[in-house]
Amino acid sequence: MGKRRRAREAAIQYHFWRDLQRGEGPEKIDDFPAKPRVREFAQPLIEGMVAHLPEIDERIRRYCENYEFRRISAVDRNVLRLAIYEMLHRDDIPPVVSINEAIELAKTFGGAESGRFVNGILDRVRKDLDRPAREAVKKEL
DSSP states (O other): OOHHHHHHHHHHHHHHHHHHTTTOSOSSOTTSSOOHHHHHHHHHHHHHHHHTHHHHHHHHHHHTTTSOGGGSOHHHHHHHHHHHHHHHHOTTSOHHHHHHHHHHHHHHHSOTTHHHHHHHHHHHHHHTOSSOSSSOOOOOO
16 A cells, blocks of 8 residues: 555544544644654645635535535545545646545445445536546646
8 A cells, every 4th residue: 555545544534533523633643643754645635624624515515415414424524525625626636546545445444335425426526627537737837
């Protein structure tokens, strides 16, 4: 397993814990058991999710129109949050990578239907993006 997958797992676990604490807790991963290289990729994910949480949660609510937000499992909710953050705010990560990673994380940490649920929501988010789904956005120098 690569460092980015481990970093995503750490970010999901951190936000799962933070979610259960009702948003209280440190915004850094310093005390989380992860190697420095994993923390290096995870910390910006954590900070980005915290900074954009209202916007991300609003998107989840919009795309889960027939499902109450509070009834989404904490694992699925945080997997969705991470993937939506990456899709909207991390141009260096292709949206299909975020979706595939989220599906795998949902299958690993969530329930029997988590992978399908997460895939369905994220596919709707992807269709509303105004950037290529299969490639990172190249920065102009």
